[in-house]
Amino acid sequence: GDGEWMRTWTERVKKAGGVMIADGVIANEAPDEAASAECEALGEKAAKSV
Template sequence: MDKIAVIYWSGTGNTELMANRIADGIEKGGKSSETFFVTDFSKDKIADYDHIVFGCPSMGAEVLEEGDFDPFFTDIEANLKDKKVALFGSYGWGDGEWMRDWEDRVREAGAVLYDEGLIIQETPDSDGEEECVDFGKGFAQF
């Protein structure tokens, strides 16, 4: 399959901006993508994609957003075996522990993780937006 799903949660718009720039990069990398807010994506759609990009900011004590995103991710984890997965998100504090923990969960689910998760502090500036585009291009070739 050449289609890639970009699934994200965003409260302030920072992670949404990252999702859109990553999707731009995927397109520039020669693949098509569809971008979904997490509540607009159902578990049964996971089977339609071999490549999935997940985005969620760090919340609270460096955890995934607990109202929508973490319950969704917990529900689909068992369906990630052998899928190629990339992770991204914004943060305002901490050292990226939430991303390292999330990477571990993806590996434990049997997915093939692309690179390290992309994290950007607060709102991506122009360099951060370009970093997102490059991340998407790289994942399109993964």
């Protein structure tokens, strides 16, 4: 896939009043090295936002 489900989910969250701290990480089945690094960076950002 091309991540359509993630874009759709993000729009639903925003329409419901949710706030996204960053763009999501889209990885097909399992993350490769680049996506893994993005996941780690997103996790750090999430931890710092609370």
